Amino acid sequence: MTAGKREVIVRAATELFLRQGYQATSTEQIAAAAAVSKQTVYSRFGDKESLFREIVLGVAATAEAFAADLTSSLADVSEKQEVAPVLRALARRYLAAVMDPQVLALRRLVIGEAARFPEVAAAYYDRSPARVLAALADGFGRLADVGLITVDDPRRAADDFAFLVLGRPLDHGMFHVPATAPSDAEIGATADHAVEVFLGCASRM
Amino acid sequence: MTAGKREVIVRAATELFLRQGYQATSTEQIAAAAAVSKQTVYSRFGDKESLFREIVLGVAATAEAFAADLTSSLADVSEKQEVAPVLRALARRYLAAVMDPQVLALRRLVIGEAARFPEVAAAYYDRSPARVLAALADGFGRLADVGLITVDDPRRAADDFAFLVLGRPLDHGMFHVPATAPSDAEIGATADHAVEVFLGCASRM
């Protein structure tokens, strides 16, 4: 069973990096947590930096799945449906996904190491937050084509929606460890309010 | 000139922490950059952690000044003025202030060390981002009292405004080192769009 060791090491290192950060995690800790020797870690990954790169970029696959989910749920909206309920449900899922403690920890990790690993941070951004925003822009573009919403610039619309939903909770969550996940009630209230403002239902003038 | 040394050390350490992070900065580097011996650093600050705490919480004073500026500019709006131009100008200043490379670096630093210094991260949040959001909510509450805007919940309105303005650029900026400050044109376009959505001028339905 020599093939699975790579996986075991990655899992152990991921957990330690997310909890303690890159620098505070030693290769010895990683080896111990994976129940292998340091030498095994080095023979598989070369050095600590390569292990870090592989982990961060590997985890980004989760975002791809979410983007696909999001795309399909916006593509399914027919002309007979109302958009508001669809957007409210989507906002709930989006907020819950991003406020997941593991996701928050990964964001903190990547941001904190952005000076040391600029290319990792940029790649993570493209594959995760930006990937979801692009899917959202795409979905809004289609809704606009069908005439279900009015949108000048789908990309700006996606930004507006995303940060109306995520802005405050995410900003708060980045600075608060351990992360306190919002309750379903809070998620619902924030999502509903965001959709209302996004659609311009309530003018403020 | 023994009194100024504390200041010199703080300045040197601030620059190094912001550029390299907490762990990657050694006390020896700090001493060298401040042109003093390590011993002097230790006699003034006790240890590296205390120095870090003092620096992060000290820098937060900038946010207080911005919050005051923001409060006064919203308090000055008379009933004869239109709010939109005031908000557009305010959004420009807000975005430019937050996208300052030093501010972004401080945010990255604090977020990256949030697991090791949770109380520092929480205190920073309260004194800086949350302080400004509170001032904004206050200002919107007054505008609503005078009848210049319609607002259910001033706090939610402040969040909406802030993240419509800052959301995307800030999210992007956290992951991109070296930070590329947005141009005046980009700032203007983002600010104007944010105000339009905030005020609900253009319904999307």
Add this chain to the structure above:
DNA sequence: GTCTATAGCAGGATAGAC
């Protein structure tokens, strides 16, 4: 109070037995 020198230790990475 400030410096030079150093203790004491932990980290990343490797050598060599099996």
Add this chain to the structure above:
DNA sequence: GTCTATCCTGCTATAGAC
């Protein structure tokens, strides 16, 4: 391929001269 043992560097923090 894997482990144990080890090298070397660099770190935080302190001791002791001045």
